Amino acid sequence: MAKFVKVSFQKDGMNKELSKFFKGLLANGAVDAVLTPMAQARKGVRLSLVTSPDHTAQVDPFAPVAAVSGAKIASSLTARPSGRKIAMVLRPCEIRAVVELSKLNQVNLEDTLLIGMDCFGRYENTDFAKFQEQGGTSESFLENAQAGKTATADCDITGACKICEFPAADNVDMKLCAIGAENGAVYIEAVTEKGEQALEKSGAKGGGAPAGRDEAVKKLVAARTEARDKKFAEFRETINSFEVLADKLAPCVNCYNCRVACPVCYCKECVFVTDTFRHNGEQFMMWADQGGMLKLPNDTLFFHLTRMTHMSLYCVGCGQCTSACPNGVDPMPMFRACADKTQARFNYQAGRSLSDELPLAGFKADELVEVTGQVK
Amino acid sequence: MSEFEPQIVAFFCNWCTFTAADLAGTSRLSYPPNLKIVRVMCTGMVDPKFVIKAFLNGADGVLIGGCWPGDCHYINGNLKARRRVANLTEVLKQYGIGEDRFWLRWIAASEGTMLKEVAINMTEKLKQLGPSPLRNMGQMAI
Numbered sequence: 001m002a003k004f005v006k007v008s009f010q011k012d013g014m015n016k017e018l019s020k021f022f023k024g025l026l027a028n029g030a031v032d033a034v035l036t037p038m039a040q041a042r043k044g045v046r047l048s049l050v051t052s053p054d055h056t057a058q059v060d061p062f063a064p065v066a067a068v069s070g071a072k073i074a075s076s077l078t079a080r081p082s083g084r085k086i087a088m089v090l091r092p093c094e095i096r097a098v099v100e101l102s103k104l105n106q107v108n109l110e111d112t113l114l115i116g117m118d119c120f121g122r123y124e125n126t127d128f129a130k131f132q133e134q135g136g137t138s139e140s141f142l143e144n145a146q147a148g149k150t151a152t153a154d155c156d157i158t159g160a161c162k163i164c165e166f167p168a169a170d171n172v173d174m175k176l177c178a179i180g181a182e183n184g185a186v187y188i189e190a191v192t193e194k195g196e197q198a199l200e201k202s203g204a205k206g207g208g209a210p211a212g213r214d215e216a217v218k219k220l221v222a223a224r225t226e227a228r229d230k231k232f233a234e235f236r237e238t239i240n241s242f243e244v245l246a247d248k249l250a251p252c253v254n255c256y257n258c259r260v261a262c263p264v265c266y267c268k269e270c271v272f273v274t275d276t277f278r279h280n281g282e283q284f285m286m287w288a289d290q291g292g293m294l295k296l297p298n299d300t301l302f303f304h305l306t307r308m309t310h311m312s313l314y315c316v317g318c319g320q321c322t323s324a325c326p327n328g329v330d331p332m333p334m335f336r337a338c339a340d341k342t343q344a345r346f347n348y349q350a351g352r353s354l355s356d357e358l359p360l361a362g363f364k365a366d367e368l369v370e371v372t373g374q375v376k
Numbered sequence: 377m378s379e380f381e382p383q384i385v386a387f388f389c390n391w392c393t394f395t396a397a398d399l400a401g402t403s404r405l406s407y408p409p410n411l412k413i414v415r416v417m418c419t420g421m422v423d424p425k426f427v428i429k430a431f432l433n434g435a436d437g438v439l440i441g442g443c444w445p446g447d448c449h450y451i452n453g454n455l456k457a458r459r460r461v462a463n464l465t466e467v468l469k470q471y472g473i474g475e476d477r478f479w480l481r482w483i484a485a486s487e488g489t490m491l492k493e494v495a496i497n498m499t500e501k502l503k504q505l506g507p508s509p510l511r512n513m514g515q516m517a518i
Contacts (some may be wrong), residue, residue: 242471242510271425302425302432308467309424309460341466346459360463363455365445368462372480376444 003190004177005199006208014139014186015039018176019056021188024202025087026053031113031198032084035070035077037063044129047073049086061089061117061176062138062186064150064157065128069320071097071107071263078108087113087198089176091122092169093160093318096351097263099171100314103358104266113198116169117176120145120220121161124323130155142178142186146216160319160332163228167220171354174199180216187213232340235333246301248334251327254297258331259307261324264314264350272303304331308338313359314350315339382436382502386411387422391449392485393441399488407495410502411439418442419480420453424464427478431468436508437477439498441491444482454482472509476501 009017022034038048038058045063047070050056070090075098077086090098095116101107120142123131131141131152144150150157169175173195177187187210190196239245256272259265271277277299288294315335322332343349346359369375388394394415400407416422419442427438440461442454461480468478479498483491 236470240471242473243513245471246513302428305428305432305467306425309428309464312467313463338467338470341470342463345462345466360456360459363452363459365455368458371458371462371465372482374444374482 003196003199004207004209005188005204006185006206006210007188007204008185008206010184012137012139014062014142015060016057018061018186019059021202021204022050022056022059022087023053024204025198026050026056028201028203030085030201031087033086034059034089035073035086036061036089037065039063044132049077060138062142062178063128064120064122064131064138064141064145065125066091066094066122066318066320067125069097069261069263069318070094071101074098074112075101075106078110078112079106081108081111083111085111085113087115089115089117090169091119091318092116092166093119093164093316093351094263095169095172096166096316097314097318099351099354100264100316100358101266102354103361104314106266109354113174113194114169114172115174115176116172118169118178118217119161119164119167120179121150121157121164123155124158127155143183146178146180146183158319158323159231159330160317160322160336163224163231163336164317164319165221165224165228166317166351167224168217171351177210177213179220180213181210182212185210228336231333232337235337239334239337242301245304245334249300249304249329252300252304252329253327254300254303255326256303257324257326258321258329261320262307262311263318263320264316265307265311266314267310272299272306304334308335308342311335312339312342313346313348315343316350380503380506382410382499382507383434384411384437384439384498384502385430385435386413386439386441387416387419387426388413388440389419389442389449389454390415390417392443392447393481393483393491395485396441396483396488396491399485400491403488405488405492407492408499410499411495418448418450418453419457420448420450422457422460424460427464428468431473431477431508431510434508434511436505436511437479437498437502439494440480441483441494442480444484447484476505477508 007017025031034050036059037045039045039060045060045065071094098107102109173192175189177189190199317336319332322330348359419440430438448454481494
């Protein structure tokens with residue numbers, strides 16, 4: 001039975017009230033550290049690792065920005081564990097990437113308390129700076145987003161967020177609930193036993209479940225799913241050949257930022273930066289000879305197609321690839337549309353469950369018979 | 377104008393399909409010369425990158441030939457290959473390289489005649505389909 005604590009606040013007091021909860025978690029020893037989005041001393045909001053209860057004042061868990069994927073940070077913090085208990089406040093897409101990374105042994109969930117926040121979307125890093133300059137706060141964002149308004153005068157949430165059908169996190173110990181909450185309140189929900197114990201220890205009290213949440217989440221998921229399917233259809237209709245794909249990727253300069261930003265691109269060393277792809281002059285000349293000329297840097301299409309086969313099975317649709325692209329390629333719909341196909345083939349959904357086997361980690365003798373169409 | 381001759385890059389497992397090709401040769405079976413055979417130790421070592429690169433370089437078809445399930449020299453390399461092929465097929469299909477150009481077939485060491493049939497069938501199929509859409513792109517694809 002899920003257990004809720006209501007966090008009521010006066011205008012501009014949400015983060016102050018929420019900070020008491022995190023302070024309680026640390027002060028009462030529920031965890032040794034908290035990883036949460038936090039307003040930085042001068043500018044911006046970043047995930048921060050807090051180990052002292054005296055430093056929780058600046059928490060800002062609902063800030064509509066994710067400058068880097070928190071899943072990568074979670075991996076840095078836990079892949080080689082510290083042995084200390086850590087609560088991690090992450091967005092649903094980050095939680096889903098954490099689930100995948102945990103199955104790839106790149107996140108260790110043993111000493112972690114996962115706290116998933118309700119997410120209406122995030123702004124691009126630079127848009128968020130503008131949003132703050134114009135006086136926007138997490139509170140004002142939530143209030144407007146509840147009413148379906150995420151756009152400001154000159155920016156809106158990212159394209160990935162607009163088609164994200166996972167605004168609420170699963171596979172977590174606790175949730176920070178904002179969707180469907182009345183103005184002036186958010187809720188902390190304990191989902192697992194571990195979460196309940198931590199909630200109790202934190203000292204946060206005050207009952208009342210968010211009455212409209214389930215309905216509001218359902219509505220948001222339905223709207224986002226519709227937008228997603230529309231985007232997929234539009235993408236598949238236009239980008240349906242290698243020629244058009246090459247056109248789409250024409251601005252790509254092989255910087256590989258999309259791969260660096262991707263939380264589920266799991267290879268420790270990408271083959272595209274190894275000696276396999278460090279060719280000598282003779283090789284380049286040979287390729288140029290084949291067709292009389294060679295575009296450089298080469299292997300652009302090769303790189304993106306290889307990434308599709310590598311990460312699309314684990315793609316959570318966070319859109320960090322698009323955010324990281326310095327040349328406006330917008331690879332997100334390309335990877336999401338591909339992920340939709342590859343994951344469906346294996347009846348897999350990235351981030352759905354910790355117990356679903358990774359599609360390429362297993363095999364059976366009597367499956368996928370249609371691939372060869374041969375029966376002995 | 378001469379008839380279109382498809383280029384097929386064929387990755388054959390050392391233990392079965394390559395041996396079947398050998399058998400086809402010693403049995404004096406003739407099959408189309410469109411196959412360019414690359415001997416690999418197991419279908420399980422056929423990296424999806426090999427296949428992508430073959431297509432990007434203008435191959436009209438890619439054929440992977442391996443041992444029947446249960447017969448793999450390395451116990452299960454062929455089963456891993458099958459999952460990878462299913463995955464890669466989904467990727468390539470979106471842009472116009474479908475199952476008709478990218479084949480995985482089980483051909484045991486004793487099945488020289490089957491190798492011949494597969495080679496004939498695939499060449500025929502590709503002749504019907506015409507050149508790979510990536511061929512027109514030339515250096516753009518690389």
